[in-house]
Amino acid sequence: MSAVANAGGRPDSRKDNQTFFLRKAGVVVAIAFELPGAILGGLFMGYLLDNYFNTSPWLMMVLTIIAIAGASMRLVQWMRFLSDKSNEPDVPRRDHSAH
Numbered sequence: 001m002s003a004v005a006n007a008g009g010r011p012d013s014r015k016d017n018q019t020f021f022l023r024k025a026g027v028v029v030a031i032a033f034e035l036p037g038a039i040l041g042g043l044f045m046g047y048l049l050d051n052y053f054n055t056s057p058w059l060m061m062v063l064t065i066i067a068i069a070g071a072s073m074r075l076v077q078w079m080r081f082l083s084d085k086s087n088e089p090d091v092p093r094r095d096h097s098a099h
Contacts, residue, residue: 024082031078
């Protein structure tokens with residue numbers, strides 16, 4: 001990601017940090033909708049199939065357990081993505097050596 005220059009010609013690190021924050025916030029919002037959505041989807045599909053096949057409550061329980069397992073696996077994938085070092089902002093390193 002290229003740095004945006006401000007009026008003085010220096011890179012605007014505040015803009016880069018804001019972009020990074022918004023990108024991470026978008027991922028967190030996606031997680032917040034994806035995980036409960038998968039579980040509720042399993043519940044709903046199980047309920048519909050139980051009513052259709054008259055097998056209540058077995059298909060709902062099975063599909064809910066499968067949905068929870070899938071949501072848990074997806075949560076692990078998200079956590080690996082969020083902890084990946086390549087997702088950190090490009091912050092220039094300061095040289096603290098004596099001149």
